[in-house]
Amino acid sequence: MYSYLVLRVVAKLLMPFILLFALYVQFHGDFGPGGGFQAGVIFAAGFILYALIFGLQKAGRVLPRGILRFGIALGVLIFAGVGVYNLLVGGKYLDYSAMAQNPVHGQHLGILLVELGVGVTVASVMIMVFFTFARHRNTKGSD
Amino acid sequence: MTEHLAALQVVIPLLCAPICMLVRYRDWSWSVALFGSWSCLAISWLLLQQVMTSGVISYHMGNWVPPIGIEYRIDEINAFVLLIVSAIGAIVTPYARESVRAEFGVNRVYMFYTSYMLCLCGLLGVTITGDAFNLFVFLEISSLSSYVLIAMGKDRRALKAAYQYLILGTIGATFIVIGIGLLYAETGTLNMADLANKLSKNPINKTIGTAFGFLFVGISLKLALFPLHLWLPNAYTFAPSVVSAFLAATATKVAVYVLLRFLFTIFDIKISFGVLPLESVLLALSIVAMFVASVVAIFQPNIKRMLAYSSVAQIGYVILGISFININGLAAGIIHLFNHALIKGGMFLAVGCLFYKIASVNIDKLAGIGRRMPLTMAAFVVGGLGLIGVPLTAGFISKWYLIIGALDRGLWWAAVLILLSSLLAVIYIWRVVEVAYLKPSPDGNNHIEDAPPSMLIPTWVLIGSSIYFGINTDLTVGVAKQAARQLLGGG
Numbered sequence: 201m202y203s204y205l206v207l208r209v210v211a212k213l214l215m216p217f218i219l220l221f222a223l224y225v226q227f228h229g230d231f232g233p234g235g236g237f238q239a240g241v242i243f244a245a246g247f248i249l250y251a252l253i254f255g256l257q258k259a260g261r262v263l264p265r266g267i268l269r270f271g272i273a274l275g276v277l278i279f280a281g282v283g284v285y286n287l288l289v290g291g292k293y294l295d296y297s298a299m300a301q302n303p304v305h306g307q308h309l310g311i312l313l314v315e316l317g318v319g320v321t322v323a324s325v326m327i328m329v330f331f332t333f334a335r336h337r338n339t340k341g342s343d
Numbered sequence: 344m345t346e347h348l349a350a351l352q353v354v355i356p357l358l359c360a361p362i363c364m365l366v367r368y369r370d371w372s373w374s375v376a377l378f379g380s381w382s383c384l385a386i387s388w389l390l391l392q393q394v395m396t397s398g399v400i401s402y403h404m405g406n407w408v409p410p411i412g413i414e415y416r417i418d419e420i421n422a423f424v425l426l427i428v429s430a431i432g433a434i435v436t437p438y439a440r441e442s443v444r445a446e447f448g449v450n451r452v453y454m455f456y457t458s459y460m461l462c463l464c465g466l467l468g469v470t471i472t473g474d475a476f477n478l479f480v481f482l483e484i485s486s487l488s489s490y491v492l493i494a495m496g497k498d499r500r501a502l503k504a505a506y507q508y509l510i511l512g513t514i515g516a517t518f519i520v521i522g523i524g525l526l527y528a529e530t531g532t533l534n535m536a537d538l539a540n541k542l543s544k545n546p547i548n549k550t551i552g553t554a555f556g557f558l559f560v561g562i563s564l565k566l567a568l569f570p571l572h573l574w575l576p577n578a579y580t581f582a583p584s585v586v587s588a589f590l591a592a593t594a595t596k597v598a599v600y601v602l603l604r605f606l607f608t609i610f611d612i613k614i615s616f617g618v619l620p621l622e623s624v625l626l627a628l629s630i631v632a633m634f635v636a637s638v639v640a641i642f643q644p645n646i647k648r649m650l651a652y653s654s655v656a657q658i659g660y661v662i663l664g665i666s667f668i669n670i671n672g673l674a675a676g677i678i679h680l681f682n683h684a685l686i687k688g689g690m691f692l693a694v695g696c697l698f699y700k701i702a703s704v705n706i707d708k709l710a711g712i713g714r715r716m717p718l719t720m721a722a723f724v725v726g727g728l729g730l731i732g733v734p735l736t737a738g739f740i741s742k743w744y745l746i747i748g749a750l751d752r753g754l755w756w757a758a759v760l761i762l763l764s765s766l767l768a769v770i771y772i773w774r775v776v777e778v779a780y781l782k783p784s785p786d787g788n789n790h791i792e793d794a795p796p797s798m799l800i801p802t803w804v805l806i807g808s809s810i811y812f813g814i815n816t817d818l819t820v821g822v823a824k825q826a827a828r829q830l831l832g833g834g
Contacts (some may be wrong), residue, residue, distance in 0.1 A: 277358065280354055284354060290408040292347070292404065293350035293354065293402075293404055
């Protein structure tokens, strides 16, 4: 699809907005509808659009498999790690109130970090699933 | 830190999974898994001690008070199941090192340990949680990771087996979540203790009945109750050796625990066994499972498939014990959960040793192998004696209590059937013994010797403990009776 000028230009124009909107959904999740899962999916959708228009190779150069694999693991580590940190500072598991002097600040910080973990893992897994299926098709020679 | 043991039980394997993925060098991810599984065993042992001395442990996740927040609630029965699952995990991991290296491509080894840790996390989570929806989430974690683990088998048919399990497992999980959803609609709570409380006050209506039906069928699918066992033989046959041993010893046991939890704790016995003739249904299905699956096992050319069918039959014994609804029967079911986990886990590990050396698990390839690999085959035979229920093995203890339970209930014919079905086990074990010891070994097999110690020792630890718990029954019978009393008495 690389030869379609309109698609290329529109995709390039849309990309920053998609990613920005993903970040908005991510960080606005504490106050309104949104959160890590939705943000991760939107973020991944941006990259999938890029891969559809510019091809797998280019997309693969932007986000190599190693980074994705790292992201998948990192998100879970952030999530579980926040919980363990709460244990270490004297609260129950995932009791964010213990994270800061003021319990309300603690709750804010905790949910922000946990949702970040969710977002990172969801985005990485989504992109990884897409890449895996797309590459599989490529190797069969049907593309 | 002791107050947080309940959370750490699940969190440690959850943390180990991504770490296994990050340290991709094979032995490092193995060491992480080893650390994870052994610390789980230590924690579950401490939790069991704590429960036995000071009663139920309740842990509030995120300091949210139940029934709003998620509660981890540990009493005798789930402390015991936690111990079973984590002990099997801790014994299987050292074994996995050689076996996984041989059966997987080097660059896929870390994937195995990641999925394995997630599976352990899911199984422990299902067992420890006191929240019905949280139970579903952990059930999905363990199921999804076990689909992956099964699909890693060397044989291409492993993919088909994993897919079959995926479809049936998903149907089961969907039924469970529908049941939980209906209960939530009816009572407005997901906490198990709160659900039990509200259900006992509500009159039984169609919604509760439907929820019960969905839950019962969904859980029966997961625990492979005959005739919903169709996913099990292929899954166990084509999975990698370590995975067969781990899943056979843990996954169905945890599902049985879930059934106990729903039948006895959440729904009152009056609902579970009063509205439907569930007693007779369970009794009939378990007896059919004992016989049909044992007979099918006799005709299997593949040892792993034979053991898989034998597992279906053994689940029949467990469910039979539950269907008696008395202390001895229920205790027999719980004891057999433990004993069967040891025996079947050990036997699958022994078969894994065979596969490691001769790359086949077909019975006709085993001619004379008893003389070439004496320690491996001896483990298999001792495990087989346990399956049959020979005195001084753990299997005998389970059957002893099962028969007492049957007689307490006045079902003397059930006791006779238990003995008869044990004779079927003699036949399928003997088939292997005959080929392995009495047939001459083909000439090409001279170089074959026993599996390496790192694989033999875990195998013998499981088999040896099945003998130990056949002689010293303080732990198993003591805990199981207390758990049974609590399930029956606690409503």
